Amino acid sequence: MTDAFAVMNAIGLVGFAFVGAAKAIEERYDVFGVTVVGVMTALGGGTTRDLLLNRVPNSLQSPGEVALSLLGVTAAVLFVHFLDDGHQHPVVLTADAIGLAAFSTTGALLGQQAGLPVFAVVALATVNAAGGGAISDLLLGRTPFILREDFYASCAVIGGLAFWALAQIGVSVSVASAGCALAVLLARGLGIGRGWSLPTVQAWERRDAQ
Template sequence: MVAPPDPFAVANALGLVAFGAAGALKGAEADLDPFGVVVLGLLTAFGGGALRDVLVGRTPASLLTTGDVTFAFVGVAVAVVLSLSGVAGRDHPALALADSVGLAAFAATGALVGVDAGVSPFGVVLLATLTGVGGGSLSDLLLTRVPVVLREDFYATPALAGGVALLAVRAANVAPPAPTATCVGVTLALRLAAIRYDWSLPSL
């Protein structure tokens, strides 16, 4: 009997490819040279996960295996192909979709690492949010932009909601991979809806 895929591994691979592509597309939009495009793609792919791992006291996963680097480079390669095809711009649907998928996938990996590390429910939600927004924020800073999490009210909120959803499904004793899938689904649906309908939180 074939063992089911590891939910963390699936979400991690999805996030690495998506954020690798999103970061590289941002680099292309900013007219960086090929090296800069690759660096920005890798930073976006690895930044949130590295922050997550450091917070729970473990070596970043990207330094322990070549698999993570491979997935990130796949994302960068996809972005290069899209850029050469004329798809390069922060408002293009390809960038928005890649960024949303990366946010959702990494929110799930952050929550799973938090559960595995035995942190509190608050810690699980915090790790989900930081993992989701960390890489994109670092790449924005490298481009001397205000991070999108500070410019768009409804960017971190979907990741936070996804972390809560994962905890709720786990509390109901639903077997894997349902908690991970729920986190990814909730985060992705909320982020895409926010983009489609221009959602924002009320100001104080």
């Protein structure tokens, strides 16, 4: 389990950094800006999680995580112009989904281990998984994509709830982690495959009015 999880985490760091860097290239940021946005997409969620848990961020202490993020940035710089709409490529979407699962699990696990209640477990899973993308969007002058119609951060919410529910019924941390990661992957895969998105309040009202 631990090895599989480390692999997922590594894939996620590269994938997130690729997506962030590709968006910054699209906005014609300079190479420093592309690097910052890519690294923040990969490490920003975990950094925010650590700030909320009152710890020195892991990202400042893990040269390996930084190296993987820089690898994702480099891949985007070298390859993004060979792809149409590069951050929607199936390989990129898959790496991103694996990262979403790995980062949700880490966030939920650390919240649970800190003895925090269910809201905090779910919030830390979501911040860890989707916080980097939200910070990047702000740095790119966009409103965070996770707050508009989609089915992305919702997968982290589902994963956090799954982790918490499994921990409540007394399974081991490994099983709860596996359940969380699988729930996120399943939700994200279904969401992409079926084009799911959450409704707006306006959409609810229109439906009620019919």
